[in-house]
Amino acid sequence: MGHFLYPNEYYCSTYAIDFERLYGMGYRGVLFDIDNTLVPHDAMTDERSRELLKKLREIGFSVCFVSNNREPRVADFVKELHVDGLPDPKYIFKAAKPKPTGYLEAVRSMGLRRGQVVFVGDQLLTDIWGANNARISSILVKPVARETKLQIKLKRILEKPVLWRYRKKHKIKSDF
Numbered sequence: 001m002g003h004f005l006y007p008n009e010y011y012c013s014t015y016a017i018d019f020e021r022l023y024g025m026g027y028r029g030v031l032f033d034i035d036n037t038l039v040p041h042d043a044m045t046d047e048r049s050r051e052l053l054k055k056l057r058e059i060g061f062s063v064c065f066v067s068n069n070r071e072p073r074v075a076d077f078v079k080e081l082h083v084d085g086l087p088d089p090k091y092i093f094k095a096a097k098p099k100p101t102g103y104l105e106a107v108r109s110m111g112l113r114r115g116q117v118v119f120v121g122d123q124l125l126t127d128i129w130g131a132n133n134a135r136i137s138s139i140l141v142k143p144v145a146r147e148t149k150l151q152i153k154l155k156r157i158l159e160k161p162v163l164w165r166y167r168k169k170h171k172i173k174s175d176f
Contacts, residue, residue: 007140033121040145100134
């Protein structure tokens, strides 16, 4: 039970992922959730997120943001990530996660195939389930900050038993 909610990998932070290793494995695109994956909910970019995008582009990755948020939130976030001389990253807003549609649209927009793309997100019930629905490799990360929105707090409660089983199965000793 819950295997459709299991990520391929689990990290304490987006910023702890070895993206060079992923590139060496043949991945060429990274899809990101924004809120609580890269920055706290409703926060704009910070130095870490800008440096990460720069690093990913230097490695050779295409990047696309896949969010259930409205376009103004996602577009404003992406504009703040602007790097001179490079086009702004692509984004999908109102992605309807966990449906696979937004993920697949993101993959097409980058001109890649599903097997060349990895998704990074902080929620099992939307991010990871959706990536798995789209048959895209998924990485779960611990949330950047404590939740303030009730609906997400409730999702976290539902995620706990699934995460417990996942950590037990994969012999992960703690929740980082």
